[in-house]
Amino acid sequence: MRIQKAASGYRQLLTLNPRDVHALHRMGLVCVHTNEFVEADSYLTRAVDVDPARADLCEHAGLIAAIKGEYARAEALYHRALQLAGSTVTLHRNLGDCLRLLGRLLEARAHYRAALSIEPDLHHSVRAIARISTELGHADDAADYWSLAWSLDSSSLNDGLDLIVALGKAKRTASVN
Structure with missing residues (x-):
């Protein structure tokens, strides 16, 4: 109910001022919450067009482009x-995801x-x-990173199995106890 009220308010505001960047941004986020990604993309693209110097708008528009499978646009x-915000964890992680999906592993x-x-x-x-190290055949890196991943979160059985395989390929079977 709150999302619908917010959407109604933002639509009214956009009727009065179609270039209101705050309303465009928020309406895009509302559409994400309602799984309307085409509409979210439209609102966020318009927001970026109105204020191209806002890194948060570019990042959010990139997320929607990636969800839609438009990886080159997301990139x-x-x-x-x-360029606008400098290095942030989320930007590097999201760009890494996008590039991985484009097959640009390095x-x-x-x-x-x-x-x-x-x-x-x-x-x-x-x-x-x-995963990338495994795909590239870099056995030692794969073993190191799977070990680190396991130390950070040992709840995934698949990660544990990937760690065991990586340790075997790196000839570190003594590490498997």
């Missing part, structure tokens, strides 16, 4: 946000590492680097 928006790994330089215990980035 461009994340790069713009990085670039993705670099952004995950940048995220880890800011937040060393970011499990998402550690696991992503472990």
